[in-house]
Amino acid sequence: MRYYPICLDIKDRRCLVVGGGQVGTRKVNTLLACGGRVTVVSPEVTEELSRLAGQGRIEWLPRAYNGTDQQGAFLVIGATDVEALNSSIHKDAEQAGRLCNIADQPKLCNFVLPSIIQQGDLMIAISTSGKSPAFAKFLRHQMQDQFGPEYGILLDLMGAIRRRLLQDEHAPEAHKPLFERLIAEGLLEMIRQGQRTRIDRLLAQVLGPGFVYETLLKTNGDEGPEELDERG
DSSP states (O other): OOSOOOOOOOTTOEEEEEOOSHHHHHHHHHHHHTTOEEEEEOSSOOHHHHHHHHTTSSEEEOSOOOGGGGTTOSEEEEOOSOHHHHHHHHHHHHHHTOEEEETTOGGGOSSOOOEEEEETTEEEEEOOTTSOHHHHHHHHHHHGGGSOHHHHHHHHHHHHHHHHHHHTTOOGGGHHHHHHHHHHTTHHHHHHTTOHHHHHHHHHHHHOTTOOHHHHHHTOOOOOSTTOOOOO
């Protein structure tokens, strides 16, 4: 295995995209969705990028790239079709020890971008280690119908339950069998079928009184920093 799998937090971090075409636009949209502060360097950009710049959602530098553009950047993406420029972007990033991805050129990347299936906070990444993005896309299309919105709802519910248990001073090590029982008892399928009465009954059986499906979902928020290693 060549690549170390990781989920990267880029919220409020400066991300540089060189290139303002359709590929660059896709990269920018993903970075924005993850909370990155995006700067685009390109003499010309798509209408969508121009609109985002006009709204103040990205910074657009309407000129050619130079090495100083990477200063302060956490992550760099090259999205141009000029080989010499892409090589220069890669070289500048490597010298500074920055994360760098050059679209469609795995040899010029120190990380690759997987194809993604997403439902709420559930994210399934598919990677071919850069050997065949087309096959990764094919697998994504095959798998995406298997994971409906109920998966995102389940994660929201589990997160709300976890925070509630922590507030009630439950020991974190005691959480795992409770969550495993909820899953084993068919909570996902109940959510898929909209069986709220059965969900509330199961929550009461496993967790005790006061755990109500609708109430828990209304209080759902971002996860805190606890238990970030999800291997357990």
